[in-house]
Amino acid sequence: MNPGVRFLINYAVPIIFIILVAFAIPLSGLSGEYFIRELTIRLSRNSFLILALLIPVMAGMGMNFGIVLGAMAGEIGLVFITDWRIIGMPGMLLAMLISTPIAVLLGYFAGIILNRAKGREMVTGFMLAFFMNGIYQLFVLYGMGNIIPISNSSILLPRGYGIRNSISLLGIRQVLDKLIPLKIGDILIPVATFLVIATLCVFIIWFRKTKLGQDMRTVGQDNEVARVSGINVERTRVLSIVISTVLACYGQILFLQNIGTMNTYQSHEQVGVFAIAALLVGGASVAKANIPNVFIGVILFHTMFVVSPRAGKALMGQAQLGEYFRVFVSYGVIAFSLALYAWRKRVEKENERKKIMNYRKSILVK
Amino acid sequence: MKKKIQNIIENFGLPRIIIFLFLVLLFILTPFVGIRFDTSINDVIVRFGMNGILVLSLIPMVKTGCGLNFGLQLGIIAGILGAVTSIEMNTTGFTGFFTAIGIAFFFAIVFGFLYGLLLNKVKGDEMVVATYVGFSSVSFMSIMWLMLPFKSPNMIWAYGGSGLRTTINTKGYWFHVLTDFLQIKIGHYIIFPTGTILFFALLTFLVWAFFRTKIGAAMIVVGSNADYANSCGVNVDKMRSISVILSTVIAAIGIIVYQESFGFIQLYTAPLFMAFPAVAALLLGGATVGKASIKNVIIGVFLFQSILTMTPSVVSNIIKSDMSETIRIILSNGMIVYALTRITRVRT
Numbered sequence: 001m002n003p004g005v006r007f008l009i010n011y012a013v014p015i016i017f018i019i020l021v022a023f024a025i026p027l028s029g030l031s032g033e034y035f036i037r038e039l040t041i042r043l044s045r046n047s048f049l050i051l052a053l054l055i056p057v058m059a060g061m062g063m064n065f066g067i068v069l070g071a072m073a074g075e076i077g078l079v080f081i082t083d084w085r086i087i088g089m090p091g092m093l094l095a096m097l098i099s100t101p102i103a104v105l106l107g108y109f110a111g112i113i114l115n116r117a118k119g120r121e122m123v124t125g126f127m128l129a130f131f132m133n134g135i136y137q138l139f140v141l142y143g144m145g146n147i148i149p150i151s152n153s154s155i156l157l158p159r160g161y162g163i164r165n166s167i168s169l170l171g172i173r174q175v176l177d178k179l180i181p182l183k184i185g186d187i188l189i190p191v192a193t194f195l196v197i198a199t200l201c202v203f204i205i206w207f208r209k210t211k212l213g214q215d216m217r218t219v220g221q222d223n224e225v226a227r228v229s230g231i232n233v234e235r236t237r238v239l240s241i242v243i244s245t246v247l248a249c250y251g252q253i254l255f256l257q258n259i260g261t262m263n264t265y266q267s268h269e270q271v272g273v274f275a276i277a278a279l280l281v282g283g284a285s286v287a288k289a290n291i292p293n294v295f296i297g298v299i300l301f302h303t304m305f306v307v308s309p310r311a312g313k314a315l316m317g318q319a320q321l322g323e324y325f326r327v328f329v330s331y332g333v334i335a336f337s338l339a340l341y342a343w344r345k346r347v348e349k350e351n352e353r354k355k356i357m358n359y360r361k362s363i364l365v366k
Numbered sequence: 367m368k369k370k371i372q373n374i375i376e377n378f379g380l381p382r383i384i385i386f387l388f389l390v391l392l393f394i395l396t397p398f399v400g401i402r403f404d405t406s407i408n409d410v411i412v413r414f415g416m417n418g419i420l421v422l423s424l425i426p427m428v429k430t431g432c433g434l435n436f437g438l439q440l441g442i443i444a445g446i447l448g449a450v451t452s453i454e455m456n457t458t459g460f461t462g463f464f465t466a467i468g469i470a471f472f473f474a475i476v477f478g479f480l481y482g483l484l485l486n487k488v489k490g491d492e493m494v495v496a497t498y499v500g501f502s503s504v505s506f507m508s509i510m511w512l513m514l515p516f517k518s519p520n521m522i523w524a525y526g527g528s529g530l531r532t533t534i535n536t537k538g539y540w541f542h543v544l545t546d547f548l549q550i551k552i553g554h555y556i557i558f559p560t561g562t563i564l565f566f567a568l569l570t571f572l573v574w575a576f577f578r579t580k581i582g583a584a585m586i587v588v589g590s591n592a593d594y595a596n597s598c599g600v601n602v603d604k605m606r607s608i609s610v611i612l613s614t615v616i617a618a619i620g621i622i623v624y625q626e627s628f629g630f631i632q633l634y635t636a637p638l639f640m641a642f643p644a645v646a647a648l649l650l651g652g653a654t655v656g657k658a659s660i661k662n663v664i665i666g667v668f669l670f671q672s673i674l675t676m677t678p679s680v681v682s683n684i685i686k687s688d689m690s691e692t693i694r695i696i697l698s699n700g701m702i703v704y705a706l707t708r709i710t711r712v713r714t
Binding site for chain 1: 436484487488489490491493494495497498499501502505506508509512513529642689691692693695696697699700702703706707708
């Protein structure tokens with residue numbers, strides 16, 4: 001294949017996105033300052049969650065739709081600290097502490113399920129997230145205040161058990177973002193949050209070089225080769241999901257401390273979709289994703305998020321249109337990238353098969 | 367004896383047994399919590415008629431090995447297009463109903479054809495691609511519902527706006543045309559929707575008969591072993607395309623029957639998650655990702671709809687709160703996860 005064409009196919013999604021954004025920015029008529037402020041917030045808010053996707057890609061398990069499970073674990077931690085009225089930095093750290101074992105457990109469970117569905121990890125992970133959403137509801141909407149004691153009645157539903165639809169996280173709102181205050185002009189830079197994100201990036205780079213990281217890459221290349229070379233494939237895959245789930249759990253806590261309110265039953269639902277769409281927009285594929293993909297993805301994807309309602313209004317006179325448009329783009333990007341990847345995988349497989357056939361023929365001729 | 371029981375559990379599937387026992391328990395409990403047994407039965411029958419065809423629509427794609435049709439929404443969109451067009455044309459009664467189906471048929475063939483082309487390109491990853499194709503087409507149509515030039519005052523937003531409403535009433539057009547056709551009243555509480563059930567039976571028969579024709583048989587071969595089918599001179603891609611078109615067309619008809627019985631056409635994000643309950647019902651009926659039959663459809667819809675109708679009434683009477691939504695989520699998605707983790711064994 002012509003290298004130019006190959007480049008176009010490989011990076012079709014980011015290229016389309018750059019064109020889209022280039023058209024939408026002038027249409028929206030937003031000021032540069034507003035724009036930069038929004039992007040800074042969104043970079044600090046979302047990057048951590050998207051970074052959580054990288055490790056399962058390394059282990060060849062594709063996009064981990066199961067990060068929703070981690071997000072749920074994080075939210076459970078937040079419910080508890082709100083109940084105990086622990087605020088500020090200690091509150092946030094305690095929330096992370098409480099939710100870590102839950103995330104590990106959920107990640108372990110997800111890993112085992114995904115091991116039983118090899119080759120279909122993505123659709124299974126996706127359905128698993130839906131399924132666990134039900135369990136989460138059972139736990140939070142019916143269990144809390146009933147079986148699990150909740151003393152703070154302001155977060156309970158009027159009927160006496162079950163958590164309210166939305167919880168105010170005023171106690172920990174932007175504690176991390178404002179830990180190291182820095183203002184450039186009117187724009188607040190959440191230095192501490194960016195430091196945490198940078199630390200995670202360093203961790204991922206370091207992790208790739210460890211024994212476990214190398215094992216994961218081998219498993220990602222070829223299960224059988226990995227097994228022959230003495231790697232416990234199943235265990236490695238489970239570990240990659242556990243790490244991803246725990247990271248997603250912290251990511252969700254980081255995300256919600258920035259927002260300051262938590263929609264108990266909705267906050268986690270779209271986490272997977274938006275994170276994955278952003279990563280794919282950044283030029284990643286199901287088999288290959290790196291740190292630059294994450295940041296390019298956040299910038300491009302969230303620029304579209306910021307401008308599309310305004311652009312929709314300018315273009316059609318309806319802001320609602322822009323709302324629908326960005327949902328369509330998120331789903332569309334995932335559909336397009338997955339289809340493109342599956343199609344290329346198939347073409348490669350067929351080419352390989354042809355090669356083997358030709359080789360066999362040449363032997364026969366001799 | 368122990369081995370025999372293990373065999374039964376293995377064949378029937380543990381979740382299915384648990385759900386079946388749960389259902390039996392619910393039926394036993396009805397008189398004790400003060401719910402009329404006959405109204406429950408009536409609800410189950412009505413819902414059976416409403417959802418049956420949607421579940422039936424999954425069959426052709428499973429048979430040719432395209433997996434569970436998580437892109438069912440494409441058919442649903444075709445159906446909605448037919449339904450709103452028939453209302454725009456002001457057709458009522460059976461004429462309106464069949465106009466809707468006729469128009470939906472056309473759209474479903476176009477959508478199905480394109481969808482089939484795509485699925486042939488992504489063999490082996492159909493399900494995950496289909497899910498997102500379904501999602502993105504629903505959100506794309508959300509934009510379209512706002513922009514398409516429909517004029518009927520019963521459908522567009524009241525306050526002089528443009529764009530269709532989120533729910534459109536089918537009353538005055540073709541509401542209950544099938545349900546009221548040859549309706550039988552048994553006692554006070556059971557009203558048997560003969561028309562709907564007959565229509566379901568007719569479509570079921572057509573699907574059954576189709577798989578006994580030459581093309582149908584070729585499709586089954588494609589589903590069980592594509593390489594073998596290829597070497598027999600069967601055009602694999604063509605057979606798969608036909609099955610996708612067929613699934614989409616039946617789904618389009620299915621949603622119109624659903625709207626006819628339910629009374630409302632739901633637009634915008636409503637169809638987003640409609641594929642999952644249908645898939646779950648089929649799996650509950652004993653189907654797997656690679657194998658499904660008409661029997662699975664009938665058993666599955668009956669079991670699934672029974673649970674959905676019985677749980678809210680029985681459970682909410684016991685614990686005084688409505689858990690039906692949560693139970694529905696756990697049940698339908700749990701069933702799908704279970705099925706996805708099992709297929710490897712069937713295929714090898």
